[in-house]
Amino acid sequence: MSFLHINNIRKHFGETTVLKGIDIAIEQGDFLVLVGPSGCGKSTLLNMIAGLDSISDGELLLNGRRINEVHPAQRDIAMVFQSYALYPSMTVAGNIGFGLEMRKVPKHERREAIERVAKMLQIENLLDRKPGQLSGGQRQRVAMGRALVREPQLFLFDEPLSNLDAKLRVDMRTEIKQLHQRLGATIVYVTHDQIEAMTLATRIAVMRAGELQQLGTPQQVYDDPGNLFVAGFMGSPSMNLLNARIVMVDDEPVARIAAGEGTLELPIVRDREALRGWQDREVIIGLRPEAITDPASANRQDGVIHETSLTVSLVEPTGADVYAVTHLGGRDINARMRPGTQLSPGEQTRFAFDVSRMVAFDPQSEERIR
Amino acid sequence: MPNSPSPQGGGARARMQRWLPKLVLSPSFVLILFFVYGFILWTTYISFSNSGMLPDYSWAGLRQWSRLWNSWTWGIALHNIWIFGLLYIVSCIVLGLLLAILLDQRIRAEGALRTIYLYPMALSFIVTGTAWQWFLNPGLGLEKTMHELGWQSFSFNWLIDSGMAIYTIVIAAVWQATGFIMAMFLAGLRGIDGEMIKAAQIDGAPAWKIYLRIIIPQLRPVFLSAVVVLAHLAIKSFDLIVAMTGGGPGNSTAVPATFMYSYAFSRNEMGIAAASAVFMLAVIAALIIPYLYSELRESRS
Numbered sequence: 001m002s003f004l005h006i007n008n009i010r011k012h013f014g015e016t017t018v019l020k021g022i023d024i025a026i027e028q029g030d031f032l033v034l035v036g037p038s039g040c041g042k043s044t045l046l047n048m049i050a051g052l053d054s055i056s057d058g059e060l061l062l063n064g065r066r067i068n069e070v071h072p073a074q075r076d077i078a079m080v081f082q083s084y085a086l087y088p089s090m091t092v093a094g095n096i097g098f099g100l101e102m103r104k105v106p107k108h109e110r111r112e113a114i115e116r117v118a119k120m121l122q123i124e125n126l127l128d129r130k131p132g133q134l135s136g137g138q139r140q141r142v143a144m145g146r147a148l149v150r151e152p153q154l155f156l157f158d159e160p161l162s163n164l165d166a167k168l169r170v171d172m173r174t175e176i177k178q179l180h181q182r183l184g185a186t187i188v189y190v191t192h193d194q195i196e197a198m199t200l201a202t203r204i205a206v207m208r209a210g211e212l213q214q215l216g217t218p219q220q221v222y223d224d225p226g227n228l229f230v231a232g233f234m235g236s237p238s239m240n241l242l243n244a245r246i247v248m249v250d251d252e253p254v255a256r257i258a259a260g261e262g263t264l265e266l267p268i269v270r271d272r273e274a275l276r277g278w279q280d281r282e283v284i285i286g287l288r289p290e291a292i293t294d295p296a297s298a299n300r301q302d303g304v305i306h307e308t309s310l311t312v313s314l315v316e317p318t319g320a321d322v323y324a325v326t327h328l329g330g331r332d333i334n335a336r337m338r339p340g341t342q343l344s345p346g347e348q349t350r351f352a353f354d355v356s357r358m359v360a361f362d363p364q365s366e367e368r369i370r
Numbered sequence: 371m372p373n374s375p376s377p378q379g380g381g382a383r384a385r386m387q388r389w390l391p392k393l394v395l396s397p398s399f400v401l402i403l404f405f406v407y408g409f410i411l412w413t414t415y416i417s418f419s420n421s422g423m424l425p426d427y428s429w430a431g432l433r434q435w436s437r438l439w440n441s442w443t444w445g446i447a448l449h450n451i452w453i454f455g456l457l458y459i460v461s462c463i464v465l466g467l468l469l470a471i472l473l474d475q476r477i478r479a480e481g482a483l484r485t486i487y488l489y490p491m492a493l494s495f496i497v498t499g500t501a502w503q504w505f506l507n508p509g510l511g512l513e514k515t516m517h518e519l520g521w522q523s524f525s526f527n528w529l530i531d532s533g534m535a536i537y538t539i540v541i542a543a544v545w546q547a548t549g550f551i552m553a554m555f556l557a558g559l560r561g562i563d564g565e566m567i568k569a570a571q572i573d574g575a576p577a578w579k580i581y582l583r584i585i586i587p588q589l590r591p592v593f594l595s596a597v598v599v600l601a602h603l604a605i606k607s608f609d610l611i612v613a614m615t616g617g618g619p620g621n622s623t624a625v626p627a628t629f630m631y632s633y634a635f636s637r638n639e640m641g642i643a644a645a646s647a648v649f650m651l652a653v654i655a656a657l658i659i660p661y662l663y664s665e666l667r668e669s670r671s
């Protein structure tokens with residue numbers, strides 16, 4: 001019996017269907033991140049878990065109890081909103097303690113709980129201020145404090161970091177992760193930022209247009225994308241996707257890719273049996289930028305390396321790495337080279353492909369071939 | 371841009387374009403300067419003069435002012451405006467807020483209801499006053515209808531009861547302005563962040579507590595605007611009283627505005643009337659100027 005079970009949940013707003021049957025189950029202590037482009041229904045799903053939106057169809061179970069019809073206040077959940085939703089007429093202490101006050105917790109207990117949470121979030125010196133006098137980052141902390149103080153069974157976060165500037169966002173991300181590890185809390189977290197999803201989650205649910213695309217650990221979603229959408233959405237810079245044809249060489253399938261005048265043949269390591277059935281047909285293969293490197297930084301220990309010479313068309317140093325762009329299979333592809341690599345456009349250089357990380361997709365259905 | 375004048379269109383034409391708006395507006399500017407501010411100054415001077423039926427420019431010092439403050443009718447007028455203003459402002463705000471909260475529940479007929487509530491404000495005070503005067507007149511309206519329907523013992527004669535007549539004016543005035551105040555509150559309610567209400571629901575607050583603790587405190591600027599608007603409407607209320615009771619029975623519904631009118635035009639005491647007019651102006655200015663000042667400062671920052 002899983003801790004939170006979202007069982008075939010649907011949502012209609014009048015004629016339009018916003019969620020088309022979502023199935024997700026997580027365990028206690030999990031950090032589930034719902035990720036997907038804007039408008040795909042993440043907030044709607046979160047609001048349904050919170051009880052703020054009604055459930056059109058399906059069942060929601062928390063700790064084995066059906067909570068479809070339970071009032072938000074009785075679900076034992078707390079939520080942090082994108083706008084923070086602080087009460088402007090109350091002090092920070094009043095904001096944090098409001099939920100306890102409504103639950104008739106005695107005043108001195110409330111005071112203790114507020115101080116404990118304020119200490120944890122380092123906002124003790126702000127307790128007597130009004131939200132209007134706080135910076136964005138401080139408001140964010142107060143919003144978290146308001147959720148933490150109640151010690152609920154389940155925390156819900158709706159894009160809590162998207163109103164912060166880039167630097168603060170990274171800091172708060174780390175803090176949220178530490179908080180999760182320290183408290184062992186169960187969290188459902190919504191974001192459209194795939195980096196946030198990768199760094200925070202123990203489970204990622206990738207959504208698109210009201211449908212669940214893939215549910216898995218960050219590593220599964222990153223290394224084993226279930227379809228083209230997930231492959232393209234997760235990871236930055238995104239996965240290289242190129243056209244290839246499966247051909248048999250010595251009775252083994254290889255991916256033949258147009259490379260300049262000639263062709264490049266990459267041996268197939270993963271999903272080899274499935275790809276045998278694709279002989280002489282077009283597929284789309286996916287290779288992460290870090291699986292295409294200079295020969296010296298290739299991972300020869302775990303990987304299967306295939307080297308070839310290609311022409312560099314563009315060089316993008318980022319400081320930590322150098323990305324080299326080259327033309328292959330009708331697309332521009334990104335390769336991650338050792339930092340400090342000296343390359344110039346037009347130059348021929350050796351590239352090492354780690355074919356053990358190569359995945360293939362059906363160009364029609366966009367599903368993974370495996 | 372075919373319609374915008376070209377700045378290079380000759381020196382004379384450019385100068386003309388610069389001066390034309392000023393030229394067109396200047397007569398009305400001069401007229402306003404004369405008829406509004408000039409007459410304010412004139413009235414103020416009259417209040418310190420010996421004027422009776424006709425203006426008399428001989429200086430009288432504070433004589434008219436002391437006669438005003440010793441006048442029995444002026445005492446009634448002040449007492450009435452105090453009762454009327456307080457009841458009017460409080461009832462309009464309470465009813466307006468309640469109606470706005472009801473309408474904010476996203477009921478189906480909202481558009482129609484909002485229009486119905488707003489209609490009275492479109493009527494002039496004279497029309498409102500006349501209509502309510504008919505309605506409350508024991509020989510014509512409600513009471514007569516009830517009698518004809520067979521409820522012989524029904525009696526509602528506040529309009530002709532000198533102790534109660536002022537309340538009939540409150541009823542009519544509240545009926546007229548409540549819709550407008552409701553619209554102000556409704557706009558305020560619509561501006562409140564929906565996520566905040568969701569947060570309060572999760573925090574376990576029942577609906578009435580969400581309104582009392584979270585939403586209404588955020589409507590403070592609306593309350594302030596409503597008080598200022600209603601207070602100056604109350605002090606200026608002249609036509610409504612003239613249409614409904616004419617200040618009677620006796621002097622029982624006299625307010626400063628009707629006092630001023632009757633002293634100026636039927637009792638031939640222009641000096642006292644001028645003093646009362648200046649007094650009303652001072653009260654309204656004391657209300658409005660700080661309000662405008664804070665509003666303008668806010669909109670500039």
Ligand SMILES: Nc1ncnc2c1ncn2[C@@H]1O[C@H](COP(=O)(O)OP(=O)(O)O)[C@@H](O)[C@H]1O
Pocket residue numbers: 013018036037038039040041042043044045
């Ligand atoms: N109350 C509503 N009525 C009608 N459509 C809605 C309502 N709320 C959300 N939607 C629609 O549902 C879709 C998903 O919205 P949402 O869950 O907010 O997306 P996300 O959080 O993933 O950006 C959007 O296309 C949005 O227009």
Ligand SMILES: [Mg+2]
Pocket residue numbers: 042043044159
């Ligand atoms: Mg959203």
